Amino acid sequence: MAPDATPPDARPAPIEPRHLAGLRAINNADHDKLSWLCEGDLEALIAGAAYARQSGDGAAMMIAYREGADYVSPNYRWFAERHERFVYVDRVVVAQGARGQGHGRVFYEDLAALARAAGVPVIGCEINMLPPNPVSIAFHQTLGFVACGRAVLEPREKHVAYYRLDL
Template sequence: MENMIIRDFETKDYDRVLELNDESVHFLSPLTKDKLKRIISESEMMKIVEVDKNVEAFVLTFRENKEYDSVNYLWFADNYKEFLYIDRVVVSVKMQGKGLGKALYESVISHAKSNDVPYVSAEIDIKPPNPGSLVFHEKFGFKEVGKQTVYEGKKVVSLQVVKID
């Protein structure tokens, strides 16, 4: 998409990021502005995608050894010495299927390569199912390394990694 730019998160993006998160909250955990500020301070990278100067997507990642209490992040922390964890990638409903998520994942993998991070990790909902996400991650070479029941049994996630060469 020729009118798309990927850039670092800026404080002016808080409200739009919260809107995007709320729009897809059924696949994510909810965020408040305070929680978002806290997790960004611990994050490795947070990238924004603008299309025609409108924020339409973002990705938030963490390295190992951070003070982050996500049960899925903690699973990877218990099982991998070094990794880059994709906590959330969100694309506005109106822009889904237009390559924004792909561009964000390419930036995450590029970041991992340039920082000698051996694995990129993520989780995908399998109960309730998110087949589009499974196919998307498969295209990037992600493989399941575990499963976990979360949110008091309401969700089951597939814990996946891709080895970075």
């Protein structure tokens, strides 16, 4: 979909404080695929992020970090150990009723445009393999992401695959 054909409520915008509780609830509804967010956690993620956007109506969000961020995620560190310049997508969250409407694709297009403008050559993310997330794998592959590594994360023995998009 061309940017001018994007529905107005899907265009990425800074995360609004009035949507924090709702976005946290959407995140926590998929806690098996994402990390659980307690009160204040989302605000902390946003504070350190290079990219923190929501859909205009608050039905979706994306949070991403650049190299050099003060972020302790083992998945972020995996990319930091392998790339001098990168953007790591920590989470893409879309409300159940808003899925399939292009929110994720619009976020990635927006993030990629900003990364290219800044000379960042790679966007990275991780996708669950255990528990499996085949929808996310298919979505990311459609965007051009390729698998580039795997890890088992403790203490939950969560298996992830790392994916990257070369810009």
